[in-house]
Amino acid sequence: MGAPKQKWTSEEEEALRRGVLKHGAGKWRTIQKDPEFSPVLSSRSNIDLKDKWRNLSFSANGLGSRDKLKIPRIKGPSSSTSPSSQTPLLLPPNKVADALPSAESEKSSQDPKIPKYSSMVIEALCEIGDPNGSDIDAICHYIEQRHEVQANFRRLLTAKLRRLIAAKKIEKIDRSYKITESYAAKASNGTKSPSPKKVLAKPLKASQNLGSSAVNSPALAAAAAAAMKVADAEAKAHIAKEQMMEAERIYKLAEETDSLLTLATEIYERSSRGELLSVLQVPQSNFEFKSVNGSGTGSTVLA
DNA sequence: ATAGGGTTAGAG
DNA sequence: CTCTAACCCTAT
Numbered sequence: 512m513g514a515p516k517q518k519w520t521s522e523e524e525e526a527l528r529r530g531v532l533k534h535g536a537g538k539w540r541t542i543q544k545d546p547e548f549s550p551v552l553s554s555r556s557n558i559d560l561k562d563k564w565r566n567l568s569f570s571a572n573g574l575g576s577r578d579k580l581k582i583p584r585i586k587g588p589s590s591s592t593s594p595s596s597q598t599p600l601l602l603p604p605n606k607v608a609d610a611l612p613s614a615e616s617e618k619s620s621q622d623p624k625i626p627k628y629s630s631m632v633i634e635a636l637c638e639i640g641d642p643n644g645s646d647i648d649a650i651c652h653y654i655e656q657r658h659e660v661q662a663n664f665r666r667l668l669t670a671k672l673r674r675l676i677a678a679k680k681i682e683k684i685d686r687s688y689k690i691t692e693s694y695a696a697k698a699s700n701g702t703k704s705p706s707p708k709k710v711l712a713k714p715l716k717a718s719q720n721l722g723s724s725a726v727n728s729p730a731l732a733a734a735a736a737a738a739m740k741v742a743d744a745e746a747k748a749h750i751a752k753e754q755m756m757e758a759e760r761i762y763k764l765a766e767e768t769d770s771l772l773t774l775a776t777e778i779y780e781r782s783s784r785g786e787l788l789s790v791l792q793v794p795q796s797n798f799e800f801k802s803v804n805g806s807g808t809g810s811t812v813l814a
Numbered sequence: 815a816t817a818g819g820g821t822t823a824g825a826g
Numbered sequence: 827c828t829c830t831a832a833c834c835c836t837a838t
Contacts, residue, residue, distance in 0.1 A: 516832060558833085562833070819837100823832080
């Protein structure tokens with residue numbers, strides 16, 4: 512009980528990143544058991560790994576929501592002056608395509624026991640419809656009037672809001688929360704919500720080349736986001752550079768692993784079928800795919 | 815065993 | 827007081 516807190520060291524963090532890169536996100540036990548990381552992560556449980564990775568992931572996506580979905584972001588083959596000019600950004604375990612439960616239809620399959628605060632928050636924000644967003648007090652008040660909540664609801668709400676932000680369903684502007692445009696577009700389809708749709712000028716936290724939001728693939732995003740975060744917070748150029756080099760190093764590491772093999776296979780297959788593809792588009796969908804199908808129609812994924 | 819919700823200590 | 831990160835609990 513005397514353990515105050517056990518902050519993660521950079522060594523542990525790196526071990527985790529490498530582990531995820533190697534075994535993939537979700538294989539926490541495997542990572543923890545791996546003799547390569549075992550000595551470093553000996554005091555961490557698989558759950559700890561998961562939690563830490565979640566933290567890293569959340570830090571990665573909360574910002575830079577300024578870009579819309581589906582930005583090809585095709586970079587010309589023009590050789591950059593240095594390889595570190597731009598690291599391909601790929602987001603961690605984050606499902607961008609959230610299957611919204613259809614706001615218009617009442618789901619009777621909802622468990623009566625658990626009210627699901629998430630939908631309450633969405634509902635509240637929808638009803639209030641403040642273009643400037645609603646602060647936590649307004650949200651709390653709205654829900655309290657409409658639903659029965661527990662005493663510590665306020666506390667729960669903050670955590671819930673945080674999670675919704677991470678899920679990109681809502682966003683925080685200054686001290687107010689509002690539904691993201693992408694989510695509101697789906698949610699308000701057929702229902703009410705006048706939605707004046709006033710676009711606010713967001714503070715826009717940090718660097719612009721790191722704001723891309725592709726889909727899937729861990730590690731790189733976490734690393735790059737960490738770099739961005741540090742750069743922003745500390746405003747120390749050399750530290751940022753250090754972190755960027757770290758991100759790049761991890762990327763190099765990825766190339767050494769079977770990710771490259773998979774990537775190469777995919778590229779070969781696709782190009783041999785006469786498809787044109789950009790180098791940056793392929794890897795984002797393939798980092799987690801270890802299965803190399805030498806034959807057959809390699810219609811793996813790709814959106 | 816993993817994912818996600820919830821709780822809490824510590825920092826700003 | 828707010829926010830973040832580590833920690834805990836539980837359903838799948």
